[in-house]
Amino acid sequence: MTMLAPSRPNDTLTRHMLYPFTNASYAAKNPPLVIEGGEGVYIIDSEGRRYIDGQAGLWNVNVGHGRDEIKQAIRDQLEKISYYSQFGGTTTTPSVVLAERLCAMASHEGMARAFYSSGGSEANEAAFKLVRQYWRHVGEPNRHKIISLKRAYHGVTLGALSANGTPAYKEHFEPLLAGFSQVETPHVYRNPFTEDPEALGRLCAELLDREITYQGPKSVAAFIAEPVQGAGGVIVPPANFWPLIRAVCDKHGVLLISDEVVTGFGRLGSMFGSRHWGVKPDIMVFAKGINSGYVPLGATVMNKRVADAFVTEDESQFTMAAFWHGNTYAGHPLACAAALANLDIVEREHLDRNAGEVGSHLLARLRDVQQRHPTMGDVRGLGLMIGIELVKNPDTKEAFAASANYGSRIAEKCKQQGVLLRNLGDTFILSPPLVLTKAQADTIADTFESAITDVGRI
Ligand SMILES: Cc1ncc(COP(=O)(O)O)c(C=O)c1O
16 A cells, blocks of 8 residues: 655656756656556556556566565665675675576576676676776777667666767767767668568678678677667567677677666566577676666676686786776665565566567557557567557658657556556657556557547647
8 A cells, every 4th residue: 555645746846856858847847747656567646646657667667566575675685784895805695696696597698797787877888898898808909899779778878878879869968989889770660771671680780790890890899789679769670680690790709798778587578688589699788677676786797708808817917807897886785685586576477478478469459559540650569668659641651740749648648547658759668567467458558549549630
């Protein structure tokens, strides 16, 4: 039972707080919902209204809200010790046990060691520093460049931002880091090349090959990609793309980093996104679903090839061979305790399987709604990661004018009807908790249809 705090006047919600990616005047005119409680796939606002959480917080509350088992694991750890450093000769038990667990869960991918941070951007940042230092250790110090995909989202810190493939995130902060470049993403719905997914997968892998060759293979450290691009608009690559990019990386000796911040731990219907594509990356980057957001945590997990470069029996090299990176809160014991309880739930409740089954059902339901609503230009997705791109003209794929606020108006109607969905302009990016049932998926699809009908053609 959620105890509601007395409501705050709306203007106090925005007077002193600067919200991420939100203009202060806009926020003042459109005050945020104050979320006071949550239970399973539902969240409850300060007025006591209940919503289906169609975005799982921010792609992260995979096991649902308010899970007693996770809360208890955090409390138990809190009773022992709330925090202790991992620098210079101390550690805590949950972080050690979690590293073992992550490597066991990703043993198929050959993962050997985990390095912690406090979130997704930091975990990618660690991955970039790790690969640069790796290449110095193995005698190729010139390999420092990082290649990523257009429309990629890897985070907001300067390194992660440099790898992003959407200019809007970057333009306020340029110049960004040298040595980062982006190649075409295989976006089946919007690309100037071909409508044949397989040909597109081949072409984009070929473009990566050409970019590595152009940059000079001996200067390229790593290629990073999301198994399905999330914030870029839920872009599902053709099935041949990941195996082909693995082959391109191998051809040039380049390391492959899979950004599993969203896709890790079940969201695509497989435990890891790269596993869905049948590919073993060299580094897997986790955050979000690692503990369903109960306490901030990120992890950069590496295979033996990478890990062994940081191991030496030569005592004179002990200092220099260390990974020269670390944050105070990385691998926080409360976060790791939460992660262990979270992963118990993911495995026990087979949430990867549920995401696959309920995700297919939701996708089919939304595609059925699309038949009656031609402004739903493209409905795409894998597991419980689904994108709906709204267009003015489905034949030409012409977009609506931004000033029409079409997507936001539909999102508002959904909210009024008890379903909270996230839209980036006219693209909805659905990522409900992985405990979603088919009946709840039906409610999402029915509500979306009712909202799009209410808003009408514009
Ligand atoms: C694929 C991916 N990588 C990295 C990040 C950054 O994670 P964080 O916001 O925890 O820094 C995100 C955030 O949405 C993401 O979707």
